[in-house]
Amino acid sequence: MDVITERIPNRKAKEIYDRICRQATVSKTDLLEQSGMTVSTLTRLLEELTSQGLILESGFGASTGGRRPILYEKNTAYAYIFGLEISRTFSKLVLVDLGMKKLDSHSWAMTGEMTPDALIRLIAEEANRMLEQHHIPKASLLGIGIGAVGPVDRQSGVILEPAYFQAKGWKHVEICRLLTEALGIPALLDNGANTAILGESWHQRTQSFKHLLYIHAGVGLRSSMVSEGKLIYGAVDMEGSVGQMIIQTDGVAHRNASGNYGALESYASLYAIEKAARSSLKKGRSTILSHSVDDPDKLTYQHVLDALRKNDPLVVEIITEAATYFGIGLANLLNILHPEKVILGGPLIAGGELFFQTATQVAIRKTYYYPAYQVVFSRGQLGEEALAIGAAVMVMNQLVRL
Known part of the structure; x- marks a missing residue:
């Protein structure tokens, strides 16, 4: 190999x-x-x-x-790289050259049938199709990088025990070994928040930002940080720990028995927003959501987004409240870490202006030393492909690793 x-x-x-x-x-x-x-x-x-x-x-x-x-x-055509995102809602494969120019991509919904074996089989089929379509010999592949929901063991290439996958089997998955066997190329693994900030940091490499913070807001909250161009690692994979930040000590119970009472992600996540919307429907609140589903328990974030685009007052209220809590948590991070730039990504950020604007405004108001301490907020330049492209950057970086 x-x-x-x-x-x-x-x-x-x-x-x-x-x-x-x-x-x-x-x-x-x-x-x-x-x-x-x-x-x-x-x-x-x-x-x-x-x-x-x-x-x-x-x-x-x-x-x-x-x-x-x-x-x-x-020479961007010296070699090509696959970047793979494995998240709870969808997984995505991209093919890039060494300039990180995207040549092809494909996504899969992470349904109840998408076990590790099923996903790896689909990845292998799609990877071979991409190579054939773009006339790239396998010998020109540098490897495949994987940005996955944590916790992960980077050294052994194993996805450990991530929560909330719909399909069974996502425990102690030797993803690097399995993909190397399926594709015949080296595989590298890190958590998705780390690969996302790697991608964004590389994309902005000619700018002067030295300290970047990334937060991915979706099913859970995931974070990572780059300082002086290098990822900050803790003693353990800490990707999802930001969601356990306590913002209300006597607050609601976490959906996971091991989670903290009053944890940030109990107020600002897809789960929290869906829970609030379902509760409002059951209470008989006036909303166009009542026309979306017969059973409130079947309501999804997509229904909420559709109603938000129509400026439904109840949904605007729910999103604003979730974004306010998120902004409080973000202010706590700013007061501790003092990054120069914060990149926000994930389904909650991609869902529209309201969440992003509300959260960042709240964060600024609650940040100590403001306005002397100025921070730049961004959705990033790679959007929803940051995790997958960042995984490819991780592979490319191996060329200069000692």
């Missing part, structure tokens, strides 16, 4: 390749200044990377009085 980290065996070559990757194009002169290497060493490394097909000469830069400098850029 191809070991990705060994494709560039020289540590200094990895450094130069990484510098080129972080810039659209860069001259040999700039690389000399940035790296502090001698001309002979840099020339040799550039020749090695060019002969391997990892970088390309892309013309000449502007002259500063002498010969025009040669410009270098990453």
Whole structure:
């Protein structure tokens, strides 16, 4: 099996390749200044990377009085990567080149029939279709990255015991081994919040933000953070712990017996919104939701979204309340972590302006040191594909890993 980290065996070559990757194009002169290497060493490394097909000469830069400098850029066609998101509501496979340009994608609803075996079989079929359609030989694949609902064991490539999957079997799934066997390529795993922020961080690599916080709001709440371009890891996989933040000590019981009373995700999640809407229907509140389902217990978030688009007063009230609680939790994180930029993603954020605007406004009002401390809020630039593309970035990063 191809070991990705060994494709560039020289540590200094990895450094130069990484510098080129972080810039659209860069001259040999700039690389000399940035790296502090001698001309002979840099020339040799550039020749090695060019002969391997990892970088390309892309013309000449502007002259500063002498010969025009040669410009270098990453060869995005050197290899291709699959990125896979495994979430509770849907899973998505993307095929990208080394420039993270999406060539193809496919999604599956995570229904009660979508067991690990069923999903892996569909992934293998779809991956082979993508390669055939885009005329990409399997030898040109670098690997597959997986961003999954946590908790996960990154080292052993195992999805541990995630909650709330509809299908059975999602406990202690050796997802990396299974996908490597199915596809014949290396597989890497991390939790989805980490891969999402990796994708967004890479996409914004030319900007000056050093400390990024990402929160995914959906069935549960998931978070991750990048500082100085590196993911922050705790002693255990802590992806879902933000949802257990206590915002009301004598609050409602968590749907999971091991969860905290008054936990944030009991007030701001798909589950919380569905629960509030169902309760209102049972109470006989006036709402167009009453025309959506015969049984209040069958009401889903999609019904709520449809009513929100029609400005149903009850739904606006429910979403505003959930977003307010989310904003309080977000303010707590800002007061502790002080990120420069916060990227919000997931179904609750994608559902419309109301949740995003309400949550961020509440967070700003409750953030200490405001306005001296300024934070930028964003939905991110990769949208709902952040997790899958970030999983591909994770594989690409192995090229420069020592």
